[in-house]
Amino acid sequence: QKNSCVLPEDLKNFYLMTDGFQMTWSVKTDDTPMPLGSMVINSVSKLCRLGGSSMYTLPSAPTLADLEDDTDEEGNGDKPEKPHFDSRSLIFELDPCNGNGKVCLVYKHAEPVVSPDTEIWFLDRALYWHFLTKTFTAYYRLLITHLGLPQWQYAFTSYGVSPQAKQWFNMYKPITINTSLLSEEADSFVIKLDPNKVFKSKNKTPVLKKKPPSQPPGSQKSHTSMTSAKTSSLAGNSSRK
Numbered sequence: 001q002k003n004s005c006v007l008p009e010d011l012k013n014f015y016l017m018t019d020g021f022q023m024t025w026s027v028k029t030d031d032t033p034m035p036l037g038s039m040v041i042n043s044v045s046k047l048c049r050l051g052g053s054s055m056y057t058l059p060s061a062p063t064l065a066d067l068e069d070d071t072d073e074e075g076n077g078d079k080p081e082k083p084h085f086d087s088r089s090l091i092f093e094l095d096p097c098n099g100n101g102k103v104c105l106v107y108k109h110a111e112p113v114v115s116p117d118t119e120i121w122f123l124d125r126a127l128y129w130h131f132l133t134k135t136f137t138a139y140y141r142l143l144i145t146h147l148g149l150p151q152w153q154y155a156f157t158s159y160g161v162s163p164q165a166k167q168w169f170n171m172y173k174p175i176t177i178n179t180s181l182l183s184e185e186a187d188s189f190v191i192k193l194d195p196n197k198v199f200k201s202k203n204k205t206p207v208l209k210k211k212p213p214s215q216p217p218g219s220q221k222s223h224t225s226m227t228s229a230k231t232s233s234l235a236g237n238s239s240r241k
Contacts, residue, residue: 051085
């Protein structure tokens, strides 16, 4: 009522279920938990409008509308028209992104009457706009899919995520950060496993025991006669004693 606009139906249903959303998760390094992922949807009371107030407390300080770059090309090709910080658009902050930018709910046509059509945009720290999704539901899916990893919104910019954030992506979301590779080679992330080779029964070859070399029959007879002669001589010596 204050801003003479109506929430989109999907966002309205979200706020009817819960007044905002916040979820953080950590990783353990050297047995010490380190906060990593953060997923935030501001509550209704924190849906602050951007662009109307001054950035500084100094008198005659510039507003976001004063700092807007009017040299940006609007709506060329397939690129949607960018939001404006002045009265042409209504912009509300959905996620402060831990200081890395702002995810915003944008009513792009606010004059003469606020249009019910909304989009979700990302405003980086250099005050450049980057389109994310057309609906809140699609953005919410993106948020969950990217696990709230640091700077994940920059994956939808022309300059991408930072090298440090890319390391976390390679660890937890390798397919997301390598979308170009995935589009070029669909099987690049598929584990190619041949069950015929893995579960193939290996026929063990029997180990042949070596037989001692057979002696000729003549040597066996001589050996037997020598043994019997030694036995008879030993018997004769014992009888003499």
